[in-house]
Amino acid sequence: MTSEPGADPATGTPLSVRGVSRRFGSVQALANVDFTLESGEIHALVGENGAGKSTLAKIVAGSIRSDSGSMSLFGQPYRPTSRREGAAAGVAHVRQQLSLVRGLTVAQNLQLGRPGAPAFFNAASARAEVERWSDEFSLSVPAETLVDDMPLAVRQQAEILIAVAWGARLLILDEPSSALGPLETKALIALCHRLRSEGTPILYISHRLPELAELADRLTVLRAGRVVVEGADVRAADLREVATLMIGDVSLLEVNRPEIEQGTTRLTVTDLSVSSTQEIGCHGLNFEVAGGEILGVVGIAGNGQDSLAKALTGQVKLASGHVLVDGEDISGSARQAIAAGVAHLHEDRSTGLAAAFSVADNATARHVRSGRFTRFGVRLADKIARHAGELVERFQVRPPEPAARASSLSGGNQQKLMAARELEKNPTVLVAHGPTKGLDPEAAKAMRDRCFASAQAGGAVVVISADLDEVSDLAHRVVVLYRGRVTDAFPIEEMTSERLGAAMAGLTETMGDASG
Amino acid sequence: MPVADTFIGGDVGDAPPEPLEDEGRRLTTSLSTSCLAVLIAIVLGGLIMLMSGENPLTAYTAMVDGAFGSKFALGETLSRAAPLAIVGYGTAVALRAGLITIGAQGQVVAGAIGALVTAQFFESAPSAVAIPAAALGGALFGMAWVLIPALLRAHFSVNEILSTLLFTEFAALLIEYLLNNPLKPPTAITPQSDPYPDNGILGLVIDGTRFHVGVFVAVAIGLLFVWWVRSDRGFSYDLYGENPNLAQSLGISGNRVIVNSLLISGATAGLVGWIQAAGLLQRVYVEIASDIGFFGLVVAFLGGATPGGVLVAALLFGALQSGGLAMQSSEGIPASLSDIIQALLLLGFSIRYAPQIIRLTRGVMANFTLIGKRRK
Structure with missing residues (x-):
């Protein structure tokens, strides 16, 4: 770090971050970030997936180091080199x-x-301590239950409780509500307020705007590693504007999209519900996709995308509804x-x-x-190798x-290898879940072209993605998922940051039907 | 707050996705791991011999001589290796599908009972009927013994390691009961069955040795396993073992893979029970399975669940066992030194499975804690 000692004089400000940058390979995760956490406040840090929220949190916690910039903690210069050092400070x-050891008890x-x-x-003393803290915050965290046997919300409370018991002076909560139901979220908010009143400032990372209005005092918006709004008063802020700022300008027409003629409906989804213990699931989805059409399903990760992808490919039993491909029910x-x-x-x-x-073999x-x-019944290795050789050539897998x-x-x-396996024949329906995620530009273009080619050949394409650029590059039409429900649906031409931001952050009324 | 992740490192946030893990779920051992385990066991075994005042060179020479040095020695080695290989092949099918069954011991016992009961039923039938019938009876009993663990694993995700171990215990209790009560001849003093019916006995192949028909069964099962490994069905089971999510997305039924592969392992162990009862002992005793079931598992693991690997591992253990006994009689070096080497082998390669073992232990502990809680 290139900090000068005492860059921030001893004002006692809980946390001050000045000019912090961090790069991962070719990705600038954080660029010259300034951020201040005042005493006695809950400060929300919001932004899209990949905006750099978690990177900033990890730098503050000490798990990763910044490339440049300086921090101070309660007026003292602060340069943690490990999470352990951060915790000690x-x-x-x-x-x-959560980082609790699941096979052990809370104590x-x-x-x-x-x-x-x-x-x-x-x-005995550990149990007594857990019980004391649990009482102090009016929680019911059991001291001697295995973490594995506790519901997620209680695990989280246990982790916060342990943090406080260890003498935390500053708490960072990273997406704490993403897996919680509404009631559990309310309890979490109450706990945060309680902590604030005891004098512990909280940096609260989230992209669920509705709950922030209730929870936080100020908010900072990160976009693509930069601070767009610093420390705005939450009560005075227009959340719709914040949602728009989170997303930034939605860029259209950057990719040369081929003209694709749309055919008749190939994929029909009616009243689709999936219940999942791992994620949010889906609730009452209805949509149709025609041959030649590319439907983009957007939403912040963890809002039911996995369940939807599995449902469309027959991999889960549906709680209700049907998935029809050319009129044939493939559900489950x-x-x-x-x-x-x-x-x-x-x-x-x-x-x-x-x-x-x-x-x-793949x-x-x-x-x-x-x-x-x-x-x-015996696999013919020669034939398989020869056929695979052709596929690998066709899909340009290197080395072939x-x-x-x-x-x-x-x-x-x-x-590309996965595409070679799945797209050997032109699909009737292609479910592409984050098809260009983490790829370099050349490989990403190749995958986009595969999606276009499938549509051109008459297939119905569903692109599920948390990456808005990916969707705006590919899709003709968009549906927005929030907590397993469709909150908005529109043709790509009508996509604006305001509309998308509001729907993704849950500020739009849930729509019963989203067929296009 | 727990900071465990910093110790493990690798906390790199939004870094680009890393290439796929190579050996994430695979339970099968690589050749180098196995060879290393063997080497370590031999060296450590030698050190132990030195410490107990024996010359390792003499001991190992006597062992090799006692395992391969004569027609009798070779017959002994093969007759001991054959059941280990059969159990090993069956276990390997499950292992390749990602399942660790350690119930072979109980399935051997069940197979022996099944073979005996079937043979007694066909007592007056010609051998051409009685022998295959008893083999089938043994295999079916072996399968029956793994059926409940298999169904529990498939439908309720009950850990197959624990359930198959539990069923081994049941088998031990069952055979003790049967041999003390219904199957015990009135004249017998110790728990044992009637002699195995004559028309079902598997003869010795070479007189003057213990080389029995079971060796041919082992060869046949080995060939079937070679076919399995190359078959499309076998591939689909391997695929499930490597990546269950992918297999299921390709339309392979996970439940079917689990149940069938465990049934296959049960059937092979049951066949071993039949060979033990009809070939070697010609009567059923409580100790009918000796430790074949457990060593068969070791053979499957050590052999990396491949056809050649299992064969070599079975021969190695067969040789260690027959060689150890020969060493004792020729050089007066205790055969338990051979046991020590076998145990070292087990330890040596079990390091490869340390994460699985830890997870299992944790699971067991968790269950015990739960039971303790309920009792309160």
Whole structure:
């Protein structure tokens, strides 16, 4: 860091961040960020996925270092080199993926890794301490239940409680409400207010604007690593304007989109609901996609996208509703979906490929149990390698080596390999979940062209993405998901930052029907 | 707040996605790990011999001689390796599908009971009927013994390691009951069954050795396993083991993979029970399975769940066992030193599975804590 000691004189300001930048490879995650957390306030840090919120939080907590800039903590220069140092200085970072050890009790977690903890675990005193803090904040965190057996909301309370017990003077809550229901969110807000009244300032990271109005005092908006709004009064702010600022200018027409003639409806989704223990699920979705049409499903990650992708490809049992492909119901059967010509580009390449298997086995995996490439039930390695060689050539996977392990390919080529497997034949329906996520520009263009080609060949394409540029590059029409429901739907020409921002942040009334 | 993640490192925030993990879920061992485990076991075993005042060179020479040095020695090694290989192949099918079954021991016991009961039923039938029938009976009993764990795993995600181990305990209790009560001949003093019916006995192939028909069964099962590994069905099971999410998205039923692969492992273990009862012991005892079930698992793991690997690992353990006994009789070095080497082998390669073992232990502990809570 290039800080001059005492850049921020001892004013006692809990946290002052000056000119902090951080780069990951070619991505400028944070650029010259200034930020101040005053005493006794809850300060919301908002922004889109990838805006740099979590990076900033991690720099403050000490888990990663900034490339340049300086920080001060309660008036003292602050340069943590590890999360442990940050914790010792009084900064506690409660992250989305909670860091409690799940096989231990809350009391055990309290003592584990605690700064200055005695070498031996004293069960009775740890339990008493958990109970004391739990009472203090009117919570009911059980001291001796395994973390694994507690609901998510209680785990989170336990983690906050442990942070306070460890002497946190400043709390960072990173997306704390993303997996909570409305009632649990209310309890969390109450806890935050309680902490504030006890004098602990909170940096609260979220992109759910409605709850911030109730919760926070001030807010700072980050966009693409830069501060767009610093420390605005939440009560005076127009949340719709904030939503627009979060998103920035939505850029249209940057990509040369081919003219695609639209055909008749190929994909029909009626009253689709999925209940999921892992994420928000989907609730009562209705939409249709025609052949040649590309529908963009946007929303901040974790608003039901995974459930929707699985439902459209027959991978989950539906709680209600139907998914029809050319009139045939494929609900709940991946086998039927494949037979009906549904292709699926998985969001995560680690679930979309068999990493330890060869390129040839991956490229031809869609034919498994189809009887193709087998004789007497035995796989014909030559035939498979030859066919895979052709596919790999066609989809420009580099190196075009069928015997190589899939894990040895670069990310872009893994994505191409997945496309080779799924798009060998023109699909009737293509479900592309974040198809260009994390790819370099060349590979991203190749994937966009695949989506266009599928549409041109008469397929219905659904692009599910948290990346607005990806959707605006590809889609003809957009539906917005918020908490598993469609909050808005419109043709791409009508897409504006205001409208999108409001729908993504949950400021729009939920729409019953979003068919286009 | 717990800071465990800083110790582990790798907390790099919004960094670009990393390439896929190579050996994320795969349970199968690589060749180098296995060879290393063998090497470590031999060296450590040698050190232990030195410490107990034996010459490792003499001991190992005697072992090799006792395992391969004569027609008798070779027959002994093969007859000990055959059941290990059969159990190993069956376990390997499950292992490749991502399932760790450790219930082979109980399935061998169940298979022995099944074979005996079937053979007694066909007592007056010609051997050509009685022998295959008893084999089938053994296999079916072995399958029956894994059916409940398999269904629990498929439909309720009950950990198969724990449930199959539990069923091994059930098998031990069952055979003790049967051999003390219904199956015990009135004249017998110790728990044992009637002699195995003559028309179902598997003969010795070479006189003067213990080389029995079971060796041919092992070869046949080995060939079937080679076919399985190359088959489309086998591939789909392997795919499930490597990436269950992907397999299911390609229309492969996870439940079917789980149940079928566990049934296959049960069937092979059941066959071993039949071989033990009809071939070697010609009677059913409480100790009918000796430790074949457990060592068969080790063979599957050590052999990396591949056809050649399992074969080599089975031969290695067969040789260690027969060689150890020979060493004791020829050089007076205790055969338990051979046991120590086998145990070291187990330890050596189990390091590869340390994360799975830790997760399992944690699961067990969690269950115990829960039980304790309920009792209060």
